[in-house]
Amino acid sequence: MSDDKQNPLPPVPMPTQVSQPMWDAANQNKLFLQFDPETNKPQFWPRPVNLQTGKADYEWREVSGKGTIYAWTKVHVPAFGFADRVPYILGSIDLKEGGRVVAQLVNVDEEALKPGMAVRVCWERRSDEINVYQFEPDV
Amino acid sequence: MVDNFLSDKPVAIIAYGEVQNQRRSGKRPYEFAADVMGQLLERTGLKNSDIDGMATHMPTAEAGNTFYTNTMADNLGLQPRWTQLTDIGGCSPMGNIARAAAAIITEQCEVAICLASDSTGTTGVGHRRLGGYRQEFMEPMGFQGPPVAFGLLSHAYDQKYGLDLNALGQLAVTQRNGALVNENAIEQFRKPITVQDYLDSRVIAEPIRLLDCVMRCDGGSGLLITSTKRAKSMGFKNLVYPVAYSEITNFEPSDPNPDITETGFATVGPDVFGKAGMGPDDIDMFHPYDDFLIAVMLQMEQIGFCNRGEGGDFILSTDMSPNGKFPVNTGGGQISAGQPGLGGGGVNLTEAIRQLMGEANGRQVEKAQNALVTGIGVIPYFRNWGSSNCMILEGS
Numbered sequence: 418m419s420d421d422k423q424n425p426l427p428p429v430p431m432p433t434q435v436s437q438p439m440w441d442a443a444n445q446n447k448l449f450l451q452f453d454p455e456t457n458k459p460q461f462w463p464r465p466v467n468l469q470t471g472k473a474d475y476e477w478r479e480v481s482g483k484g485t486i487y488a489w490t491k492v493h494v495p496a497f498g499f500a501d502r503v504p505y506i507l508g509s510i511d512l513k514e515g516g517r518v519v520a521q522l523v524n525v526d527e528e529a530l531k532p533g534m535a536v537r538v539c540w541e542r543r544s545d546e547i548n549v550y551q552f553e554p555d556v
Numbered sequence: 557m558v559d560n561f562l563s564d565k566p567v568a569i570i571a572y573g574e575v576q577n578q579r580r581s582g583k584r585p586y587e588f589a590a591d592v593m594g595q596l597l598e599r600t601g602l603k604n605s606d607i608d609g610m611a612t613h614m615p616t617a618e619a620g621n622t623f624y625t626n627t628m629a630d631n632l633g634l635q636p637r638w639t640q641l642t643d644i645g646g647c648s649p650m651g652n653i654a655r656a657a658a659a660i661i662t663e664q665c666e667v668a669i670c671l672a673s674d675s676t677g678t679t680g681v682g683h684r685r686l687g688g689y690r691q692e693f694m695e696p697m698g699f700q701g702p703p704v705a706f707g708l709l710s711h712a713y714d715q716k717y718g719l720d721l722n723a724l725g726q727l728a729v730t731q732r733n734g735a736l737v738n739e740n741a742i743e744q745f746r747k748p749i750t751v752q753d754y755l756d757s758r759v760i761a762e763p764i765r766l767l768d769c770v771m772r773c774d775g776g777s778g779l780l781i782t783s784t785k786r787a788k789s790m791g792f793k794n795l796v797y798p799v800a801y802s803e804i805t806n807f808e809p810s811d812p813n814p815d816i817t818e819t820g821f822a823t824v825g826p827d828v829f830g831k832a833g834m835g836p837d838d839i840d841m842f843h844p845y846d847d848f849l850i851a852v853m854l855q856m857e858q859i860g861f862c863n864r865g866e867g868g869d870f871i872l873s874t875d876m877s878p879n880g881k882f883p884v885n886t887g888g889g890q891i892s893a894g895q896p897g898l899g900g901g902g903v904n905l906t907e908a909i910r911q912l913m914g915e916a917n918g919r920q921v922e923k924a925q926n927a928l929v930t931g932i933g934v935i936p937y938f939r940n941w942g943s944s945n946c947m948i949l950e951g952s
Contacts, residue, residue, distance in 0.1 A: 429696065430692045436692060441826045459812050462693045482670065487813075488816070489711060490763075491698055491761070491762040492698060492707070492760075493758075494700055495698070495700060496700040496701075496704075502698070507698050507707075507708070509712075516813065520697050521697060543696070549696060
């Protein structure tokens, strides 16, 4: 017997005019961040201003997608759309070029998880228009 | 000496009101505000027409009402000459005292009502639109809610200092004991718990357990504030004075890789002490905003009651009951009395005022002359919380 009742799917991010370049890059499996050209400090999530100056003088740069784990939490009560994935692990990732991104950690052996562990970005096709970033061990 | 517009006690709280927190009342914030105002008028003998200032906060239940101030005034029959709508989460109720004080001192109004009421237990949070980063960069990645943010924060703290779950459990028990004698605590929480109950409670986002978290509910609180001169001329004797205040919003926006165990309390804690000319040892009671137990511990460390990383030891070695050396959230805090939505900051605040007026039946802190009260607002993008505020209150 098949069960017709399906859990809702995870939400699809809705780009704004500010964030569109990041999502366009994501569709080519590339991770783009805004940077302050002076200090080379990145910022995530995309803002309408450069946080270092308060002006719109940021620039988009591609980053390697490599980083290390700053912290993680194993989620037992799922977010909307994540019931089929529970329990899942959310990782707070310090990117190699600076900046911090929180995303699902996948393909990971839970026992091997360590703070500072090397990870790299990978992509989940969430819809026809959107790739969502995830991270996996960089082995 | 730090400039402090409250140092000469120019304003005084003359009355407080609070309704019992309820799980799902079916009521709206206006009904709770009406109940609270009724208590304030009853206590003071004033009429609603004597109130010429009104401060509110944006309640979750009315998210989307872009005329909340007008709607509230019309529900209550008020005709204020000064209004204020504050939306910095759990910092709002106390932030409104500082804002009302400034309005009274600058003669924009004489008697202000500060209201905190919400019915998030009834409406839930699904209808609100937070915009920006939450819906684009958090929820689609699996952000389930505040327990996830506090799970990451707890993990970061554990790596840096070591997290003692027994200490958090001890804090849970101490606060629950307060709720047992607080008739405004939510009914479901008026039964004792043990440290083992805390440790055994369901894990939401590791290491955050169910008994680490507040439960959203319905309820409300409020107060009347006026100039000290006017309060005395009207014959009010049981006064509570705000004597120092400090607030910060959007802590550390430009650091791309912040230490998320650090909070705005590292700024506003020392600042409020400087303004009051006091130190941690001078504080008789601590009423910290408690959305999660670890938030209480972090505040103890960063405001300066103990050193960073020593919060667990401090909790385990200190009697934090009303009879103890360092009473904390004597009415149960929000974790054991309930969080009436974005009016939740009023729970800790009202308890402090009640104590300083000597009316905390069954849990009165003897000889308490002052209290430090705090607020916390907003989960930003996986940094620490966004807003922090501290106020020192003194009794008369």
